[in-house]
Amino acid sequence: MLIQEYTAQLIRDYDALSGRMLQILDENGVVKEPELMPALSDAEWLELYKTMVLTRAADDKALQLQRQGRMLTYAPNTGQEAAQVGPAAAMAKNDWLVPAFRELGAWLYRGVPLKTVYLYWYGNEYGSHFPEGVRVLPIAVPIGTQLHHAVGVAMASKIKGENDVTVAYIGDGGTSTGDFNEALNFAGVFNAPVVFIVQNNQYAISVPRTKQTIAKTIAQKAVAAGIPGMVVDGNDLFAMYAAVKEAIERARSGGGPTLIEAYTYRLGAHTTSDDPTKYREDSEVEAWKPRDPLGRMKAYLISKGLWSEEQDLALYEEYGAYALEVFRQVEAEGEPRVEDLFKYTYKEMPAHVREQYEEYLQYLEGKVD
Amino acid sequence: MLIQEYTAQLIRDYDALSGRMLQILDENGVVKEPELMPALSDAEWLELYKTMVLTRAADDKALQLQRQGRMLTYAPNTGQEAAQVGPAAAMAKNDWLVPAFRELGAWLYRGVPLKTVYLYWYGNEYGSHFPEGVRVLPIAVPIGTQLHHAVGVAMASKIKGENDVTVAYIGDGGTSTGDFNEALNFAGVFNAPVVFIVQNNQYAISVPRTKQTIAKTIAQKAVAAGIPGMVVDGNDLFAMYAAVKEAIERARSGGGPTLIEAYTYRLGAHTTSDDPTKYREDSEVEAWKPRDPLGRMKAYLISKGLWSEEQDLALYEEYGAYALEVFRQVEAEGEPRVEDLFKYTYKEMPAHVREQYEEYLQYLEGKVD
Amino acid sequence: MALMNLITAINHTLDLALAQDERVVVFGEDVGVEGGVFRATVGLQKKYGEERVFDTPLAESAIVGTAVGMALNGLRPVAEIQFSGFVYPAFNQIISHVARMRNRTRGQRYLPMVIRMPHGGGIKALEHHSESLDTFFGHIPGLKVVVPSTPYDAKGLLLSAIRDDDPVIFLEPSKLYRAFRQEVPEEDYTIPIGKAKVVKPGSDLTVVSWGAYLHEALKAAELLQAEGIDAEVIDLRTISPLDRETILESVKKTGRFAVVHEAAKSFGPGAELVALVNEGAFLYLEAPPLRLAGFDITIPLPRGEHHYFMDAQRMAAGLRQVANF
Amino acid sequence: MALMNLITAINHTLDLALAQDERVVVFGEDVGVEGGVFRATVGLQKKYGEERVFDTPLAESAIVGTAVGMALNGLRPVAEIQFSGFVYPAFNQIISHVARMRNRTRGQRYLPMVIRMPHGGGIKALEHHSESLDTFFGHIPGLKVVVPSTPYDAKGLLLSAIRDDDPVIFLEPSKLYRAFRQEVPEEDYTIPIGKAKVVKPGSDLTVVSWGAYLHEALKAAELLQAEGIDAEVIDLRTISPLDRETILESVKKTGRFAVVHEAAKSFGPGAELVALVNEGAFLYLEAPPLRLAGFDITIPLPRGEHHYFMDAQRMAAGLRQVANF
Numbered sequence A, B: 001m002l003i004q005e006y007t008a009q010l011i012r013d014y015d016a017l018s019g020r021m022l023q024i025l026d027e028n029g030v031v032k033e034p035e036l037m038p039a040l041s042d043a044e045w046l047e048l049y050k051t052m053v054l055t056r057a058a059d060d061k062a063l064q065l066q067r068q069g070r071m072l073t074y075a076p077n078t079g080q081e082a083a084q085v086g087p088a089a090a091m092a093k094n095d096w097l098v099p100a101f102r103e104l105g106a107w108l109y110r111g112v113p114l115k116t117v118y119l120y121w122y123g124n125e126y127g128s129h130f131p132e133g134v135r136v137l138p139i140a141v142p143i144g145t146q147l148h149h150a151v152g153v154a155m156a157s158k159i160k161g162e163n164d165v166t167v168a169y170i171g172d173g174g175t176s177t178g179d180f181n182e183a184l185n186f187a188g189v190f191n192a193p194v195v196f197i198v199q200n201n202q203y204a205i206s207v208p209r210t211k212q213t214i215a216k217t218i219a220q221k222a223v224a225a226g227i228p229g230m231v232v233d234g235n236d237l238f239a240m241y242a243a244v245k246e247a248i249e250r251a252r253s254g255g256g257p258t259l260i261e262a263y264t265y266r267l268g269a270h271t272t273s274d275d276p277t278k279y280r281e282d283s284e285v286e287a288w289k290p291r292d293p294l295g296r297m298k299a300y301l302i303s304k305g306l307w308s309e310e311q312d313l314a315l316y317e318e319y320g321a322y323a324l325e326v327f328r329q330v331e332a333e334g335e336p337r338v339e340d341l342f343k344y345t346y347k348e349m350p351a352h353v354r355e356q357y358e359e360y361l362q363y364l365e366g367k368v369d
Numbered sequence C, D: 001m002a003l004m005n006l007i008t009a010i011n012h013t014l015d016l017a018l019a020q021d022e023r024v025v026v027f028g029e030d031v032g033v034e035g036g037v038f039r040a041t042v043g044l045q046k047k048y049g050e051e052r053v054f055d056t057p058l059a060e061s062a063i064v065g066t067a068v069g070m071a072l073n074g075l076r077p078v079a080e081i082q083f084s085g086f087v088y089p090a091f092n093q094i095i096s097h098v099a100r101m102r103n104r105t106r107g108q109r110y111l112p113m114v115i116r117m118p119h120g121g122g123i124k125a126l127e128h129h130s131e132s133l134d135t136f137f138g139h140i141p142g143l144k145v146v147v148p149s150t151p152y153d154a155k156g157l158l159l160s161a162i163r164d165d166d167p168v169i170f171l172e173p174s175k176l177y178r179a180f181r182q183e184v185p186e187e188d189y190t191i192p193i194g195k196a197k198v199v200k201p202g203s204d205l206t207v208v209s210w211g212a213y214l215h216e217a218l219k220a221a222e223l224l225q226a227e228g229i230d231a232e233v234i235d236l237r238t239i240s241p242l243d244r245e246t247i248l249e250s251v252k253k254t255g256r257f258a259v260v261h262e263a264a265k266s267f268g269p270g271a272e273l274v275a276l277v278n279e280g281a282f283l284y285l286e287a288p289p290l291r292l293a294g295f296d297i298t299i300p301l302p303r304g305e306h307h308y309f310m311d312a313q314r315m316a317a318g319l320r321q322v323a324n325f
Ligand SMILES: Cc1ncc(C[n+]2csc(CCOP(=O)(O)OP(=O)(O)O)c2C)c(N)n1
Pocket: A102, A141, A142, A143, A170, A171, A172, A173, A174, A175, A199, A201, A203, A204, A205, A266, A270, C029, C058, C060, C082, C086, C089
C-alpha cells in the first residue's frame, strides 16, 4: 500500500531532533496531507469517531456522578480521545494494550466494557477483570512501571514465535521515571515488538511539561535507547492512526520498538481531586479548546457529508444515557464480596489467610446478632 | 583563552548523533589537533602522567597482593587511567568528585590517600573516611545511585550561591539503570552544575557494550535529557582534560550539565573475582593494548624530551614499592574495632544498639576467659 | 495558639523551619506551585522562593537521591513523597544510602534529611494510596521512623526530625490530615524522637497503637471502660528506635498486651512489639500478647476497604479477649 | 544420583526445568554468556539458545518488570538478581505488581514467575553483597518466599517454585553455594513450599533457623547435646507462608523456643516467629522465646563481618540460656 510505504519512510527518516510534528487533519477539520491519509473507509472513520464521542460522554457522565458523590476519584480524558482511539484502532485483533491510567478511548475500542471501567473507578477490583480474550492489562497506578510489562509481553510474543505487537501508554510526567529509560533500552536491546505512546498532555498533575524535562521534545528521548521517536499531533485521529499503524507494522515485521509522542492537552482536571486553576491560566485552556480532537473530526465528517450537528448531539445524548444506565448497574452490583478480598492473594488460600478470613466472618456474624 | 573558546564551541556545536570522537593525542603519542591542546605546562602534564603511573603501579600491586590472599576483592583500572586523571585535574580545588567504584586515578589526584583506598578494598569502613577537605564521596556500589547524589550536591552548591562544580562517574553498564535517566533529567531541569562522565570501558562484567544498549553512542543518551553529550577518546589524557575542563567551566558559568562519554577499554578483569576469558577473545584485548593511555603519554613526553624509558621504569618501581609499603600499614592497622561497628549507625547509639554491643562485648570477654 | 488540623500543622511547621534555618529546602512532586496534593506546602514557594521550595520531575529515586546529595553538601532537605505507595522506587536510595552514609564513612558524612509522606489508609483512595510501611522502614538500621497522631505532636516531632543529624522517615497518617483540629502553639517546641506517650493510663491491659489507629484504639478503650476494663493506651509515636521502657513499664503493670496496627499482620510491626514484650516482660504476662493487625492481603480498593480498616468496635472485640483471658 | 553443591544443584534444576517446559526462560545480568557470576546458569545458553537463556542490560526494575510481562503472556520466567542487595531497584515492581496482579484482577491474571537471588553473607564480599531480606519479602502479601539450606532441598524447592502459579522469591544462601556436596537425584522431584522440616528431633527446646545459619544452628545443637540439652532443630525452608503447625507442634512438646537468623533483629523475621509462638503455644512456654539475630547495624565490610555473623558457639551460648531458664 502506497500510503503505508510513505509513512514507513516517515518514521525511518524522521529526525527526532527536528521537533517536527506529524499532522494530517488540521484544526479546522481539513486534510492537509492527503498523501498520508490512512486507507480506512468513511464508515470506519465514523466508527472511530463514535468511540471518541462515547469516550467523551462516558467521561462527562462520570464527572457528573462524581460530583453527586456516587463515583469515587475519576481521571478524565477530555481532549485526549484521538490519542487513545487512533492507536487502539491501528492495532490487530491479537495485539496487546498496556495502559497507564488515562486511556478510556483505547480501552473501550479494545473491548473493555464501560461497566468494567466504571467499576474500577467505583473502587472495585473487578474493574480490572476483563472479558476473556481482551488483551488489555489493568491500569498501572505506579507511574512508569507498566512499560516493563509491555516489553515483557512483547518479548514473550517474540520468544513464542507469535507475531503480536504490544502498544503501551505513558504520560509526559512518566518519561522522567527511571523505568522509562530502562524499558526503552530493554526494548531496543531485545528488539521487542512494542510501540510506546506518550500522551504528552502538557501536565503531570500541576507540573507543566516544560518543568518536567528540558528536552525540546519527548520524542527525542528515544535517541537514548537508539530507537526511533516521532512527534505526532495527538489531537489528530488520522495522524495518530497513521503513525501508530506504521510503528506497529514496523514492530511486527521485526523492525523493533518506536516511541510516539502524542502532542495533546488535558482539557480537564488531573483527577476529580484536582483543581487545575491553582496552577494554570484559563486562557491557556481556552487556547487549546479549538484544537479539540472531537471538534475537528466532526468538522471533517460533516464536510464529507457523513455526519451532522443533529446526529452528533443525539449520539452524545444517547451515549450519556447509556453511560448512566451502565453506572446504575455498577451501583447495584459494585459492592465487593468479603470472600473476594481474601481469595485472590494466592491461587490457594494459605492457612493464615483463611484463618483471618474466617475470624472476620465470625466477627461480622457476631456484629449482626 | 583561545583554546577554551574553541572547545567551548566544540561542546556547544557537537552533534551527539554524529558519533564523532574527540581525540587530541593519537595512539602514537602525536598531537593531532594542536589547536585543541589545553594550556598546561610540560611540568603539569608530567605531574598528571605520574599520577597515571601511580595508578597503574598501585593497581598492579593490589592484584599481586590479592593473588597472595592478602587483599580481598579488587576492581582494577588498567587502561582507564587517562579517563580518571584527566577529569580530576580539570577540576578546581573546591569541586566535588562523586565516584562510581573504578576511578582510582581520580581519587588519588583529588587527595584520597592510597592507604584509604587500599583500606576500602581490604574490607574496612575507614576506607571511606577521607581526610578533611577532600571533596570526594565514598564509592557507590549500587550502580547508578551516585548520580543522584552528584545532582544533589550540585544543586546545593547552586542554592547556597557557591560556584563549585560536581563531577560524577558511572560505567557504560550504569547507563541502563533507571537512575541514569532520572539524574540526567533532574540535572537538566535544575540546570545543576554537574558533569557526568561515563567510563565506557566496553563491558559491564561480561556484558559487552553492544548488548547493553543499541544506541550508537553512550553520549547520545544526553539527548533524552536535553543536555549536551560528547564522545571523547578516554585513553587520551589531553582530550579528557580538555573536554571535561570545558564542561566544568560551562557548568560553573551557569551553562548546565554535560555528559561526557570516555571511550576506553577495561584491559583487566572486572574484579579479582572475574575471569574475562570466559566472555571475550584475547585478540580483542590485544587490539586495545596499543591504545593504552600510559603508552601514548609516555611516547609524547619522551618525544618532547621530558622523560625517558629509564625514568619511567624507575618511577613504576618506586611507586610499586611505595604501594607495598602503604599496604603493609593497612595490614597492620586494618582490623576494625568492635566499637566502630556499632558506633556510627546513628549519631548517638540508641538503647537497643548499645545493648547489643554490650552483650556482644560480654560474649567476647567470656570467650577469652 | 491557633486551631490546626494535621495538614495545617505540618504546613505551619515547614514554614517555621524554612524561616529559622536557611539550610532547609522543601521539594517533591507538586510541592511548589500547587503546594502539594494534600496542601502540606501551600504558600511556601511564594514565601521562600523557587530555590528553597520546588517542584521536581516525576522520579522518586531522584527525589530521595538528590536529597542525599544536598544533605552531604550542607543543606537540610525535607523531601515529600506523594503517597507512601510511591516510595518504592526510592527504596534503593533509602536502604543503600540514606540509612548507611554515616556508618559507611565512619561518621565523617551524615545525612540531616527528612522524607515525609502520607501514610496509611481509610480515605477511600486509589490503589497504592493506602499503604503502611512501618516494618519496611523500621527494619532498616540507620533510619529513624516517626508517626504523629495529632497536629500538636506533628509539629513537635517534625521540628525534631528536621533538626536531627540523622535521616528521619516522617509518616503522616493521611486519614488524620483533616480529621480534627487542635490548639497548636505558634512558637517553637519539639517532641523527642524515640519516646512513646501514655495517652490514657489504665491498669488492666496495655494497648500500643499509633497514627490513625491510635484514635480508634482510644475509642475502643472507652468502650471497654464502660464494661469495667481499664486499658492503658500508648501512642508509639516513633517506630524506630522503639521506646521499650514505656511499653515494658506498662506491661509490667497491666500484665496484658495488645498492639493494634493497619499494616498486614505477617512480619508486621506488631510482631516486633510482641517480641519486645516477650524479651522484657515475659514473666509478667497473664495472657498471650495479641496482634490486632491488617489482614495478610492487599489493601482493598475503596468499596472494600471498610472490611480491612478496623473500627473501634472490632478493636474492642479483640482487646476484650486479652482482658478476659 | 550425583554429588552436587548448592550452585550445581541449582544449575542442574534450571537445566531440567528448561528441558521439560518450553515456557521456562532464564535471564538476568551476566546470566547468558558467562553463566552467572556464581555460575548458576553456566552452560544453559549454549544448550537452550539465546531466546531462552539470556543476558540483560543492567536494570533490575526492568528484569523483574519484563518477567511480569512475560508471565502475563504465557511464559514462566526465572529471573536472577545478581545479589539480594541489588534487588531494591526492583522493589516497586515486586511490591506493586508481582505480589498483586492476581488479586488486582480478581484471579484473571497471575504470575507464574521466580526471582532467584544469592542471599545472606559470611563470604567476605563487598558492601550490599551480604543482605538478608526475609522480612521485606515475608511482609508482602501475595509472595511466596523460599530459602533452601541444602542442594537436595534447593532442587525440590526450585522445581516447586517454577511450577507454582504464584510468584516465588527464591533466596539462595550464598555462603552455601560451594560449602558442601550432597547426593542429589537426577530425576524429577519436588519439595512442597510452605513446609518446614524437623532436621534434628529433640525434646528440650525448639530452634528454628534457615539458610546458612541452619547449619550453624545444627552445630550449636550438637554442642548442647554434649551438655545434655536435647534441642529440636527445624529448617524453616519457607519464609512465607509460614508452616505454623510444625513449629507449634514442636514448641508444645519442648516448651522452649529460639529463632536464629542473620537479618537485623528489629522488625526482623524472628519477631514474626516469636509472635506466632505466642499466639499458638503461649501456655506451653516455660521460658521467654529468644531471638538470636543480627545486630541492628549495617552488615560490616569483610574485616568486621565475623563479628556480625554468628558461629555455633555464640548460638549455643544463647540457646543455653533458653534451655536453662
Ligand atoms: C511512581 C508514582 N509517583 C507518583 C504518582 C502520583 N501521580 C499520579 S498521576 C501523576 C502525574 C502523572 O503525569 P503524566 O505521566 O503526565 O500523566 P497524566 O496524569 O498527565 O495522564 C502523579 C505524580 C504515581 N502514581 N506514581
